[in-house]
Amino acid sequence: MADPIGTILIADDQADIREALALVLRAEGFATKGAASPAEAALLLDAGGIDALLLDLNFSSDTTSGEEGMRLLASVKTVHPDLPVVVLTGWGSVDLAVRALRAGAADFLEKPWENVRLITVLRSQLALLRARSTAASLTRPAAQGEIIGTCAAMRAMLSLVAKIAQADVPVLITGESGTGKGLVARHIAALSRRRDKPFVTLDLGSVPESLIESELFGHARGAFTDAKSDRIGRFEIASGGVLFLDEIGNASLATQARLLSVLEDGMITRVGETATRRVDVRVIAATNADLNRLIEAGRFRRDLLFRLNTVEIALPPLRMRGDDIVLLAADCLTRSAARHNRDVTAFAPDALAALAAHHWPGNVRELAHVIERAVLLADDGTITRAHLSLDPQPEAPFERMTLDQAERYLVQRAMAEAGGDVEAAARRLGLSRSAFYRRLSQIRT
Numbered sequence: 001m002a003d004p005i006g007t008i009l010i011a012d013d014q015a016d017i018r019e020a021l022a023l024v025l026r027a028e029g030f031a032t033k034g035a036a037s038p039a040e041a042a043l044l045l046d047a048g049g050i051d052a053l054l055l056d057l058n059f060s061s062d063t064t065s066g067e068e069g070m071r072l073l074a075s076v077k078t079v080h081p082d083l084p085v086v087v088l089t090g091w092g093s094v095d096l097a098v099r100a101l102r103a104g105a106a107d108f109l110e111k112p113w114e115n116v117r118l119i120t121v122l123r124s125q126l127a128l129l130r131a132r133s134t135a136a137s138l139t140r141p142a143a144q145g146e147i148i149g150t151c152a153a154m155r156a157m158l159s160l161v162a163k164i165a166q167a168d169v170p171v172l173i174t175g176e177s178g179t180g181k182g183l184v185a186r187h188i189a190a191l192s193r194r195r196d197k198p199f200v201t202l203d204l205g206s207v208p209e210s211l212i213e214s215e216l217f218g219h220a221r222g223a224f225t226d227a228k229s230d231r232i233g234r235f236e237i238a239s240g241g242v243l244f245l246d247e248i249g250n251a252s253l254a255t256q257a258r259l260l261s262v263l264e265d266g267m268i269t270r271v272g273e274t275a276t277r278r279v280d281v282r283v284i285a286a287t288n289a290d291l292n293r294l295i296e297a298g299r300f301r302r303d304l305l306f307r308l309n310t311v312e313i314a315l316p317p318l319r320m321r322g323d324d325i326v327l328l329a330a331d332c333l334t335r336s337a338a339r340h341n342r343d344v345t346a347f348a349p350d351a352l353a354a355l356a357a358h359h360w361p362g363n364v365r366e367l368a369h370v371i372e373r374a375v376l377l378a379d380d381g382t383i384t385r386a387h388l389s390l391d392p393q394p395e396a397p398f399e400r401m402t403l404d405q406a407e408r409y410l411v412q413r414a415m416a417e418a419g420g421d422v423e424a425a426a427r428r429l430g431l432s433r434s435a436f437y438r439r440l441s442q443i444r445t
């Protein structure tokens with residue numbers, strides 16, 4: 001038999017439900033384990049090898065309130081913060097589902113569950129988990145609050161964030177992929193008056209167009225073929241808090257029109273309902289696309305951009321952050337060494353030079369990857385250039401560049417070497433501040 005696509009722990013005190021779920025899951029290639037009580041579930045989780053938990057919130061000693069299941073959820077999220085937990089609730093217990101989502105559940109299903117949705121939800125949770133464990137989670141501790149940023153551009157960014165976090169206005173965060181847009185969005189929420197309220201994320205690039213409206217606004221039972229029950233949307237889940245709309249540049253024009261209307265009047269309508277509901281949500285959007293270019297191409301609404309970018313925060317690419325590269329690398333080194341229990345503590349000079357010279361198209365996420373791998377390869381406690389396995393970067397082939405390309409290259413390199421400090425970068429190129437600015441703005445447009 002092929003390897004299972006993942007092992008799901010089914011926590012439910014009713015043996016027939018455990019068996020029914022296990023049958024469906026095994027037929028789809030999952031391996032399953034069963035736990036009849038919260039205590040048994042905790043033991044099996046501690047033993048390891050579980051990729052996701054399917055948790056019935058209503059154990060029989062407590063058939064209505066879901067408290068026992070909620071307690072287990074809370075303790076699981078403390079001990080295994082990355083484990084995806086999908087909760088099963090009784091039909092119509094939307095309040096309980098919302099509480100579970102706020103307590104860290106990844107998704108919920110209502111009983112009686114639909115097999116297709118059960119499988120889709122678990123598959124996508126496992127895919128997300130894998131994507132994260134190979135990339136983003138490498139820098140997880142930083143995601144819990146600490147932003148490393150000492151270069152001029154990052155300091156300016158952080159002081160802007162400190163100024164605007166308390167104002168209840170929309171924020172648009174721009175920057176290449178892996179520059180920390182999600183981290184900054186969380187940081188803004190943590191500094192805002194909504195800090196104790198939910199922070200809900202929706203990646204507009206990863207939800208199929210046919211589901212997006214229901215994801216955002218929820219739907220009523222029967223609104224479309226697969227809508228077997230009421231479902232609450234992200235705007236309502238985020239109520240009182242912050243909704244982080246990632247990859248906003250991927251929103252279709254239809255979705256953009258709906259978002260614009262919510263931002264204008266604060267009212268949403270669930271799919272299949274006519275009644276409107278008031279929501280109090282601060283929207284933070286992020287994109288790595290050039291929205292002005294999308295506007296020119298007719299793919300993004302200018303009026304929506306104006307609604308979203310009351311404050312715009314631009315994150316510089318990692319290659320422009322000067323010494324921050326080494327600070328971030330050192331931070332990743334400490335964390336990776338601790339995680340893998342490896343006694344690696346230093347970078348050799350050739351490694352530091354290679355880190356500073358690399359182009360970092362994947363930015364901080366790529367850096368975290370590279371350091372993680374190097375920590376595993378290093379001998380004698382030191383990471384050398386060879387352990388970083390960075391693609392060799394050709395020296396800038398000036399002979400083959402046009403004058404414009406050469407200018408762009410030199411301006412970017414000067415900015416990178418000066419850590420985003422315009423004054424210092426201008427000095428390096430022997431230009432006045434205003435002449436340098438003119439060139440900088442030309443290459444940015």
Ligand SMILES: Nc1ncnc2c1ncn2[C@@H]1O[C@H](COP(=O)(O)OP(=O)(O)OP(=O)(O)O)[C@@H](O)[C@H]1O
Pocket residue numbers: 135136137138139140142143146147148149175176177178179180181182183184246288328364365368
């Ligand atoms: N300045 C920083 N200090 C510490 N960690 C950082 C910093 N910037 C990014 N990271 C870490 O790098 C990883 C990538 O950041 P994040 O997911 O926020 O990037 P992103 O711009 O939202 O990426 P994408 O566009 O792909 O969604 C995260 O683990 C984040 O914690």
